Amino acid sequence: xxxxxxxxxxxxxRQCAEDAKEESKACEDRVKVIQEQLTExxxxxxxxxRWVSNPGLLGTEVKxxxxxxxxxxxxxxxxxxxxxxxxxxxxxxxxxxAGWETGAGAGMPMSVALSPDGTxxxxxxxxxxxxxxxxSTSSEQIFQEPKGRVSRVNRVAFSPDGRQVAAGLADxxxxxxxxxxxxxxxxxxHSGAVQALEFSPTSGKLVxxxxxxxxxxxxPRTGRKDNEISHPGGGLNAIAFSPDGxxxxxxxxxxxxxxxxxxxxxxxxLLPAHTGPINDLAFSADGRQLASVSDDGxxxxxxxxxxxxxxxxxxxxxxxVAFSPDGxxLASVVALEGLLLWxxx
Numbered sequence: 001x002x003x004x005x006x007x008x009x010x011x012x013x014r015q016c017a018e019d020a021k022e023e024s025k026a027c028e029d030r031v032k033v034i035q036e037q038l039t040e041x042x043x044x045x046x047x048x049x050r051w052v053s054n055p056g057l058l059g060t061e062v063k064x065x066x067x068x069x070x071x072x073x074x075x076x077x078x079x080x081x082x083x084x085x086x087x088x089x090x091x092x093x094x095x096x097x098a099g100w101e102t103g104a105g106a107g108m109p110m111s112v113a114l115s116p117d118g119t120x121x122x123x124x125x126x127x128x129x130x131x132x133x134x135x136s137t138s139s140e141q142i143f144q145e146p147k148g149r150v151s152r153v154n155r156v157a158f159s160p161d162g163r164q165v166a167a168g169l170a171d172x173x174x175x176x177x178x179x180x181x182x183x184x185x186x187x188x189x190h191s192g193a194v195q196a197l198e199f200s201p202t203s204g205k206l207v208x209x210x211x212x213x214x215x216x217x218x219x220p221r222t223g224r225k226d227n228e229i230s231h232p233g234g235g236l237n238a239i240a241f242s243p244d245g246x247x248x249x250x251x252x253x254x255x256x257x258x259x260x261x262x263x264x265x266x267x268x269x270l271l272p273a274h275t276g277p278i279n280d281l282a283f284s285a286d287g288r289q290l291a292s293v294s295d296d297g298x299x300x301x302x303x304x305x306x307x308x309x310x311x312x313x314x315x316x317x318x319x320x321v322a323f324s325p326d327g328x329x330l331a332s333v334v335a336l337e338g339l340l341l342w343x344x345x
Contacts, residue, residue: 051301051311051313051330051342051343051344051345052342052343052344052345053313053340053341053342054340054341054342054343057094057341057343058089058094058339058341061338062078062080062087062338062339063080063081063082063338063339064078064079064080064081064320064333064338064339065079065080065081065108065109065110065319065320065333066078066079066109066110066111066112066319066320066333067079067112067320067321067322067331067332067333067339068112068113068114068322069091069114069322069323069324069325069329069331070114070115070116070117070118070325071114071116071118071201071325072116072117072118072325073117073118073325074090074091074092074324074325074326075088075089075090075091075097075114075118075135076088076089076091076114076322076324076331077089077112077113077114077121078112078339079108079109079110079111079112079123080109081108081338083101084101084102084106084107084108084109084125085099085100085101085102085109086099086100086102086109086112086121086123086133087099088114088121088135091324091329097135098133098135098136098138100131100133100138100140102123102125102129102131103129103131103146105127105129105146105147106125106126106127106129106131106146107125107126107127107129107146108125108126109123109124109125109126110124110125110126110152110153110154110155111123111124111153111154111155111156112124112156113156113157113158113165114158115158115162116158116160116161116162117162118135119134119135119136120132120133120134120135120158120162121133121135122156122157122158122165123156124153124154124155124156124167125146125152125153126152126153127146127150127152128144128145128146128150128151128152128153128169129142129144129145129146129150129153130142130143130144130153130156130165130167130175130177131143132165132179141179141182143165143167143175143177143182143184144167144175150169151169151170151171151173152169152170153167153168153169153170154168154169154170154193154194154195154197155167155168155194155195155196155197156168156197157197157198157199157206158199159199159204159206159220160199160200160201160202160204161204162179163178163179163180164176164177164178164179164220165177165179166197166199166206166220167197168194168195168196168197168208168210169189169193169194170193170194171193172189172190172191172192172193172194172210172212173186173187173189173194174186174187174189174190174194174197174206174208174216174218175187176206176218176220176223185220185221185222185223186223187218187223187224187225188216188223188225190208190210190211190212190214190216191210191212192210192211192212192213192235193210193211194208194209194210195209195210195211195235195236195237195238196208196209196210196236196237196238196239196250197209197239198239198240198241199220199241200241200245200262201241201243201244201245202244202245202246203245203262204220205217205218205219205220205226206218206219206220207239207241207248208239209231209236209237209238209239209250210235210236211235211236212235213230213231213233213234213235213236213252214228214229214230214231214236215228215229215231215236215239215248215250215260216228216229227265229250229260229265231250231252231258232258233250233252233253233254233256233258234252234253234254234277235252235253236250236251236252237251237252237253237277237278237279237280238250238251238278238279238280238281238292239251239281240281240282240283240290241262241283242262242283242287243283243285243286243287244287245262246261246262246263247259247260247261247262247268247283247287247304248260248261248262249281249283249290250281251273251277251278251279251280251281251292251294252277252278253277253278254277255272255273255274255275255276255277255278255294255296256270256271256272256273256278257269257270257271257273257278257281257290257292257302258270258271259271259290259304269304269307271292271302271307273292273294273300273302274292274294274295274296274298274300275294275296276294276295276296276297277294277295278292278293278294279293279294279295279317279318279319279320280292280293280318280319280320280321281321282321282322282323282330283323284323284327285323285324285325285326285327286327287304288303288304288305289301289302289303289304289310289323290302290304291321291323291330291332292321293318293319293320293321293332294318295317295318297314297316297317297318298312298313298314298318299312299313299318299321299332300312300313301330313342316334316335316337317334317335318332318333318334318335319333319334319335320332320333321333328343328344329341329342329343330342330343
């Protein structure tokens with residue numbers, strides 16, 4: 001079965017290369033057909049790569065909105081709904097290290113990020129607050145207060161060196177701050193809500209994805225736009241860099257996942273991944289797998305070596321996903337169910 005799928009996939013790529021010369025939509029139509037055949041191989045050939053959820057892994061039920069792992073150690077930040085707070089967990093011991101309420105008028109946490117060394121956690125909230133806490137001392141640094149006409153913060157991110165933080169807002173703004181001085185840099189932004197935001201782990205460029213169907217690349221030192229991708233699918237909801245910074249994945253309202261060459265901006269892959277809008281994406285630490293979650297209620301894990309679904313799990317509406325840096329855990333946030341931790345079967 002898998003050999004048959006592989007042969008047809010190779011033929012698909014040959015035909016797509018020909019179609020690309022004429023920019024034919026026939027390529028994308030064939031991708032959907034062949035992907036269905038590839039997915040059939042999953043159950044028969046890849047049982048050992050499945051993931052299983054462990055609801056009791058943290059010893060308590062966590063109603064969450066967002067989740068993120070530290071890039072270099074076993075810490076996980078969770079934005080909780082009730083109460084509205086941010087909690088940092090030690091994944092190895094499965095114990096909470098520290099927690100903070102978002103504060104009066106700030107609203108629920110929409111996005112969290114841990115600094116590269118795991119010592120600080122950044123949070124953006126529904127009412128527009130952007131705050132950072134020190135995990136050891138609990139000292140707080142406020143970049144933006146939920147006052148006046150500030151917009152909802154959809155995404156936050158740390159630069160690879162931890163010296164800058166950024167926020168993507170529902171009004172299209174992309175804001176950057178210097179951590180040491182609190183100095184703000186405002187970019188040109190977007191004409192639609194910014195739903196996705198991430199720094200390149202290698203170049204340090206800031207990349208944003210928006211409902212205006214563009215992916216924009218920013219110089220975080222100046223706020224100047226360096227480049228742009230006009231997204232051929234729907235509005236953007238998610239982007240993710242591979243650990244080596246060479247690939248950029250995007251997920252959109254048209255239910256597809258696309259993988260781009262982060263340097264040339266050429267599209268490498270099109271994965272007709274789901275039947276509903278993509279909400280979040282995450283690369284594994286080795287860059288060989290990509291997790292996607294969608295409004296269609298599925299969590300899927302892809303092998304990027306052959307565009308193959310390694311594992312697929314039915315949930316309710318899935319809102320966020322993240323891999324632990326050691327590859328042992330996968331975290332997902334599911335509407336009405338909260339945080340789920342997954343381990344390999």
